[in-house]
Amino acid sequence: MPEERLPSRSENFSEWYNQLVLKAELADYAPVRGTMVVRPYGWALWENITAALDSRFKATGHVNAAFPLFIPMSFLQKEKDHVEGFSPQLAVVTIGGGEELEEPLVVRPTSETIIGHMYAKWIESYRDLPVLINVWNSVVRWELRTKLFLRTTEFYWQEGHTAHATAEEAKAETRQMLEVYADFAENEAAVPVVMVRKSESEKFAGGVNSYSIEAMMGDTRALQAGTSHYLGENFAKAFSIRYLDRDNTLQYVSTTSWGLSTRFVGAIIMVHGDDQGLVLPPRLAPFQIVIVPIHKNEEQRRAVLEQTEAIRQSLGDFRLKVDDREEVTPGFKFNDWEMRGVPLRVEIGPKDVEQGQVTLARRDEKGRTHTPAEGVAEVVRATLDEIQANMLTKAREFMRENTHDPADYAEFQEVVKAGWADVWWCAEADCEAKIKQETKATNRGIPLDQTGGEGVCIRCGDPARERAIFARAY
RNA sequence: CGGGGUGUAGCGCAGUUGGAAGCGCGCCGCGUUUGGGACGCGGAGGUCGGCGGUUCAAGUCCGCCCACCCCGACCA
Incomplete structure (x- = not known):
């Protein structure tokens, strides 16, 4: 069954990536060029990413809100560099309800402008500051060359937008959020990153300074995995976002914006994946454990399933899947779950039941071990922690070597x-x-x-x- | 937008000088299997990307259009 295998990473990294995304059922191509459907397994991974980030945002004082998809074209034009940078990538709505619109509407490529417009309305006094808002949404950029997760016409992300009384405070926020991203990448995704300041030519259109976390993919190419921008007073001036300070003087706010997108799913795939498929970090994996029961006859089946149920209950604290499909063989299931990157596989067969043990197979390393069924939860917890740490160590080593x-x-x-x-x-x-x-x-x-x-x-x-x-x- | 490629069953593909639409995988049913991608038998499934033309006859030849993929320029 050659078509069930992936191309090897060394022979064709790009094809390996494309096929892996499809075969692991993370995403699929959608009818409109450059767009993708994020399938349930891919979305489950994204949900775990969003949860890990969202809790960090909340812990640093941010709140979530929602802003509209449509932005008046004139808003984009208020900041010169911003419109120049984004114009070639805009999707524009010119007809609504069958009528030509007075003013074309841009489908948001990013929300600095519409949020700036609203901040101008909401901010009057130093007492209103800082404003620390994050939004989870999707944006549209008409990219010329697309690739699943890495660069799609529409992509899901979060964009944080903050307004501060002083430049120093905004700069500190920019730096803080960059560090939040780095912390998330390394401690949740096991993706080592370098925090950098972008050069003038690479920075955000309309910003003063851009920072990013850069990660090394398995083919040694770099991926910008998250960005944090210090926008100075540029958008404050364009949208007249002003406040009265303690001295009754009218001042411009300083703003920031920062984002991390579904592109990060691509980073996880390309940093950790191997020729067998995905390797997901335990802290983000939709399933941390898959249990594969193995049996030949009815008698064994009963005993194995009974033990499987017992083990499942003792592993109740973990995200876990029991693969009790009758129509495929254990060998098929092994390959199937390796493709999907489940960090730890627990096999329970007649021999295991007899010995009062279970068989463990780690996704990050070859080989199997056995552990007593009694106390399996502690062993599993420790093993998952080891896998998480080992994945980061290996990725760090790779980055250092290259x-x-x-x-x-x-x-x-x-x-x-x-x-x-x-x-x-x-x-x-x-x-x-x-x-x-x-x-x-x-x-x-x-x-x-x-x-x-x-x-x-x-x-x-x-x-x-x-x-x-x-x-x-x- | 430039260069290259591909459109035939859900997926991957074959289809000869124009002459009865096929193969593998997957899918459905039955049976035997099950510790590394099981096997047998029986089935279902098609506007051959679209439109037009040539011809007794077009998946095949001609023209136009559309879509997608790969390589570049743009980018989270």
């Missing part, structure tokens, strides 16, 4: 073919553009954690005060 410090530009050109380059950079846009042209590697950003000192630009040799990461990116 991040290089080339001595000169010739070596740089070599290493970025299959890895990241962490190098001194002169901070000139021109140099950045030429590097992109010559190597296809883009500036992923300036790591916040700098080694210090100074050097010379990897390309032009001019004095450089900062190091940047260059890599081919998704």
Whole structure:
């Protein structure tokens, strides 16, 4: 049954990814070009992501709200860089109820403008600040080249929008949310990331500074996995968001925005997946455990199912699936759940019942172990924790091994073919553009954690005060 | 938008000089199976992407259109 297998990651990473998304039933192509259906298994994963993030947002004082899908075209035009950046990607509604509209409506590509408009109405005094709102929604960007989860015409995400009395406070918020994303990525998804400041050419359209978490995929390409923008007073001025301070002086607020999307599902797939399929981190997996009962005859069946039910009850604290399908063999189920990335498989067969044990098979490592049925919950809990930690360690190791410090530009050109380059950079846009042209590697950003000192630009040799990461990116 | 490719059963594909629409997987039924992707027998399932043309006859030849995929430019 060759078609049941995936292409190997080494032979065709892109095809491996596409087929895995379809076969694991995370998503499917929808009728409109570039759009996707997130299937129940994929959505369950996304729900766990949203829950982990949402609790962090709430813990840092944010509240959720909802804003409209439609935005008047004129709103987009109020911030010059913003409209320039997003115009090519807009979906626009010109007809409503059969009538040509007075003013075209943009299907939101992001909500800074409409939220800015409302903030102008709601904010009058320093007592109204800060405003810390997050929204869970979907947005539309007419992308030219799409890929399931990584870049789709419509995508699901959260966008946080905050307004502050001072620039310092807004900058601190920007940084705080970047750290929230990094914490989520590493501790929930086992995805190691580098926190960076984006270069001028890579930053958000209309912002002052953009920051992101960058993750290394299994083919060493970089993925921008979450962003946090310091918008300064740009949107405050465009939408006249002002407040009276203690001294009765009219001031502009400083705003931020930050987002993390269904793209992150793609990151989890590409960071952890192997030739067998998905490998999901226990903290986010829709099913942490799958139980596969094994039996030959009716007598065994009764005994095994009885034991299965007992084990299931003792594992009641976990997200768990019992695969009691009669029409497929155990071997089929093993492969099936490995494709779907369930972190831990519990096998219960006649031998196990006889021995008073269960068989455990970890998704992150080969091999099986046995553990007494008595006290299985403690062993399972410890094993899931180990898997979670092991996945992060392995991904960190991979990132470290494939991040290089080339001595000169010739070596740089070599290493970025299959890895990241962490190098001194002169901070000139021109140099950045030429590097992109010559190597296809883009500036992923300036790591916040700098080694210090100074050097010379990897390309032009001019004095450089900062190091940047260059890599081919998704 | 430029370059390349593909549209035939749910999926993957074959279909010769134009002459009766097929194969594998999946699906349904029955039986035997079940510790790493089981097997036998019997079945269901088709506007051959669309429109037009050539022809006694078109999945096949011609024209136009549409959609999707891959590679680039744009991007979370």
